[in-house]
Amino acid sequence: MSSRLPEFVDPWHSAALKKQFSGHVELADLTRLASMLESVEGDAEFELRFERDDKRRSRIKGFVKSTMTLECQRCLESMQLAVDAILNLGVIEVPEEAERLPEDVEPVQVEEGLVRLLDLVEEELILAIPQVPMHEPNECRAEVSHADEAPPAEQQESVTEQAENPFAVLAGLKTKTDSEN
Structure with a gap:
């Protein structure tokens, strides 16, 4: 993680100033995510751009990229999951505001006026993990059931x-x- 990266930012103030934050974070430093991984080796690259949309709402756009090591639930071997997620977030204070966001914008609720930058990165990586991580059938060492045949x-x-x-x-x-x- 960059030493110049603030831990918390005011998303409305950052959007007004069109602030941009980017860097790398070790997967081991993302504690909620780390508990879901088979190995915490590696890092995540991210870019977060704060801006205002045409209705003056605070928005966070950017990306998160990483390769995470998970356990395949079919063969119980290690598998790699490449993540290249695009962020398109709308900052809200109360859940009712989410209804007014465009369909392609995901809400991020901010409490006490601040957002933790690494929480945004971690949430995106957690959301990228499938409910049941598995290799592709042709890459898995387990015998694949052909129940659909x-x-x-x-x-x-x-x-x-x-x-x-x-x-x-x-x-x-x-x-x-x-x-x-």
Whole structure:
């Protein structure tokens, strides 16, 4: 992290001055993110530009880039996730303000008039992690289930017959009971 990078900034004042902050941060320094990673080696590069939109709302634009090491949930081996996220944030004070933002703008709620720059970077990286991280099927060492493939033809016929008459078994039992009486 750059020694000149402030920890907290006033987003409205920064937008009025069109401030820009950029740098690198070690993944190990992002504690919430670090707990989700298999390895905290590496860093994230970022750029945050504060500006005002045509309605005088404070906005934060920029990018976050990193390569993170996660555990594949299919084979439990290490996998690399490259992140190249574009930020397009609208600064809000109360949740109701989010409704007035354009659809392509994500809200960032600011409490006590300040925003922590590295929290913005960390949030973007956390959001980039899939709910279930996995290698691509052709890159994974685990055997990939082909559940989406069609079953063999003889299994399809059997399934079709059962689906056509789910009460066929009951009808057979009734016939058997009637013949015994």
